[in-house]
Amino acid sequence: MKSFRENFMRAIFLSAACTSIAAVALICYFMFSSGLPTIAQIGPAEFLLGRIWKPLNDLFGIFPMIIGSLWVTIGAMVVGVPVGLLTAVFLARFCPSRLYRMLKPAVELLAGIPSIVYGFFGLVVIVPILQELLGTNGKGIITASILLGIMILPTIIGVAEAAIRAVPESYYEGALALGATHERSVFTTVLPAAKSGILAAVILGVGRAIGETMAVIMVAGNQAVVPGSLTSGVRTMTANIVLEMGYATDLHRDALIATAVVLFAFILIINLSFSLIKRRMK
């Protein structure tokens, strides 16, 4: 009787462990089985490289959205990576412990703020400021980049700080003993030693930025055209889905799901490189 119960629960635990495998399989199945036939029907070249998105005329080119996603992601990196990494260095190596007890929860709070609140903040604060500065309507690549740059800060800070802390103290002490200042020791010995962890932080940030939806939609302008400059409005792949899914039907809806498949493919590639780097770290 007892061994029956043991085996029964073991089977329960095992099937629970298989849930995440089943979930990924289901997600892949539903995304690809609804998206890939659509891409084939529209034509992979027309779909991925077509520059015109006019669902009413049956023109489904998501090239502008792919470019849009790439631009705001790159912009977010330009804004978020330097600030995030330097903040991580500060937290790990420069911060007095009393300040750390306040700053660390602050970074965690930044991670907890819902993306819709970030989007709202961007809409009512960043957009008007850029309106003043640039003389445009304030929505566009730059605005989205700044907002996304802020949103990926906690991700980058968290992972990079852990990577910096994982570097053996002897590296730092060795540099100090050779007469380097505290700053030089940190930047020339500790940081290079933590570089794969830092790279992992950046890649995780890329994944967050490219997948972000609700905040981008508020500040990017959402025009489905290839952007002409950094101040012009863009629509990301994620925004494309949310904006039109509510009323789309038939091929239009399938094309939106296919957009998500392309996004999903990007994410899978990013995830894969993240886990490869993580494996190399060990």
Add this chain to the structure above:
Amino acid sequence: MKSSRKATIKQRLASYRRSPSSLMLRILVILAAATTAFILLTIIGYIVMRGIPHINAGLFAWEYTTENVSMMPAIINTITMTALALALAVPIGIFSAIYLVEYARRGNRLVSLVRITAETLSGIPSIVYGLFGFLLFAIALGWGLTFLGGALTLAVMILPLVMRTTEEALIAVPDMYREGSFGLGAGKLRTVFQIVLPAAIPGILAGVILSIGRIVGETAALIFSAGTIAGVPSSLMDSGRTLSVHMYALLSEGLYMDEAYATAVVLLLLVVVINTLSAVVARAFSRR
């Protein structure tokens, strides 16, 4: 070590004169940290200052109407949605962590597959979860937009978080506990439930609280799975929106900026409470 760091100002200035780039680096690092802190203070300060004047009793009326734009139904929905998603994901997450830590052998193929898929799940953007929920629950199963569909979608989304935190908490339980329990003649199952799990509860709780934070803040995954109807659903098979979705709806309608400010304040307040809770729990954990 400590004394070398606490060099006098004079010594410090001298070393910076020899190496001006060090001073530059120090200033850069401090500036970056100040920027991060400044951004957080600005976001919270601005939204709270502008939002609090717009909070009034009408926003917390039990029924939503287009006049009072009450967020009370959305708050109730947020609580039930959180409870439902947790009820679905937490047992599965804990059980699979138990399997990974207590049962699986080292180098088991299945284990690495579970880890890879969990990692994949945690990287999938919420809009993809939303479409998945839409395709599976609303279309393939023919439910339409339902509260249950939303909760199931969120459950899949938070599963890797619960799993990972539980795993870490279980690993942190010293092997001594298990050996002691086996030594007293307890079986594997009894050891897991009576000895290992109780010791890991603070860690598990911290993961659960993090999950609550994600559920409360989620929008994109819910719009196309649970829908955006403003009232409290009469059953699990009806549509209903949580507070974050409520805020999105207010913003996209464009007529309710004041109410959106007030909703943002409530959301921020919730996040602060959740974060404080998880910090308290984590501190209790590290003290043991």
